[in-house]
Amino acid sequence: MQIPLRRIRPLGRFLRLRTLALILVGAVEVASLVTAYAVMPIGARPAPTVAASSPVPSNSVAETGEPTPSASLTPSASPTPSPTTGATAAPAPPRPAPTPFPFQAGVNVLVYGNDPAFATKANAQLAHLAQLHVNSVAFVFPIYQASWTATTVSADPVSTPSMANIRLFIRAAHQRHMRVLLRPLLDEASLHPAGKWRGQIAPTSTSAWFASYRSLLMGYAQLAQAENVEFIDIGTEFDSLQSSTQQWLNLIASVRGAYHGQLTYSANWAISYPSFGWALDFLSIDAFFPLSVPVNATQQQLVAAWGNWIARANGFASSFSKHVVLTELGTTSEVGSFQQPWIWNHNTGVSMEAQRLYYAAACQALKGRIGGMYWWEYVLDSQPSSATDPGYDPQGKPADLEISRCYA
Secondary structure, three states: OOOOHHHHHHHHHHHHHHHHHHHHHHHHHHHHHHHHHHHOOHHHOOOOOOOOOOOOOOOOHHHHOOOOOOOOOOOOOOOOOOOOOOOOOOOOOOOOOOOOOOOEEEEEEEOOOOOOOHHHHHHHHHHHHHHOOOOEEEEEEEEEOOOOOOOOOEOOOOOOOOHHHHHHHHHHHHHOOOEEEEEEEEOOOOOHHHOOOHHHOOOOOHHHHHHHHHHHHHHHHHHHHHOOOOEEEEEEOOHHHOOOHHHHHHHHHHHHHHOOOEEEEEEEOOOOOOHHHHHOOOEEEEOOOOOOOOOOOOHHHHHHHOHHHHHHHHHHHHHHOOOEEEEEEOOOOEOOHHHOOOOOOOOOOEOHHHHHHHHHHHHHHHOOOOOEEEEEEEOOOOOOOHHHOOOOOOOOOHHHHHHHHHHO
16 A cells, blocks of 8 residues: 655654754763763773783883883882781891892992091092992991900990991982992901901801891891981801801891891802892802902903903802892002902002002903992091002092093
8 A cells, every 4th residue: 555655754754853862862971971081080090901811012111121101100109018007017028139220330438436527528538439420339337246256246336437427428428319338347356366357257156146246237227227228238258157047047037127128248259159148139249359360461351350250240140040249349559469359468569550450450341240349448538648558449549530430
């Protein structure tokens, strides 16, 4: 049957009007949703779903150490966990060194006593080191025990810098944007009468010695925590005690309970790194390696002589999966001193050039291949005549300029 056209046209008009109305309603709803999302706080917006098998982008933190462009602007949490309220916080577990590992362009500053002019001298020395592009400074200070078999380790009220002076030095270094390594160092004056050095001490009670040493170290750990010190060296060249692994692990746990920075231990260059190295943040070596070169060696011969020692250090790094820092290296200003740089007096005659060559070669051989280096050593009182001084202190000598070139 044929339907009259006049009945079809009103029905079509009705359908078109209904469709238009639905489109308008939908548009209004979409606009509302867009507006709501736009005013929603960024942190409250739902994150997009990412499949668990999605690959890490090539520019991610995991690969480059830099944040991706889409990374959150919210500051990351401190790497040190806060203590749990109402419970005793356990010591922080061992942590790997940060990656990438910032190079420690360092020097040792050895300080005895409490000079009334300490503040003036410390600031002057740190200003000089800043001109050499030093970014890390080890504050080395003496601690004592009565004999090589003693079980008590202590600070000396006269010879050991006071907590107030250590704090002053830390703050002055931080003001110059230098990182600080605290290094208590067992003085050997009381050991020499028995023909011993710190690597040969034999306490009558090892447990008593560690208890005393831990008590002393905890005071410096608390100071370091309060002053945001970056590193603590928990021991230096205690060769004869390095096999007391559990005692060292207990000491490390105690220090971590009070101090949240990085811990290291400075091993003697001549022996293997101690087995508790896994519990440290990075490994350290006092690197007075003998260099098998002639007395009149060239810089390139000295560079080549470092090869086996660098391989040795890198072997320790590989064994423990840690970075290695040389917490002591240097040589005296004497002819051929680089052949046996651990000797204080060669009695071969003063040679500024021998020391300068050693510094230049060591920098060329080491920089970029280790985690850092600390030259041995500066003091607060400079030598009255550096041009004739046969000692280690590089200040005012050509070696001083080599440090500046190395760290520039």
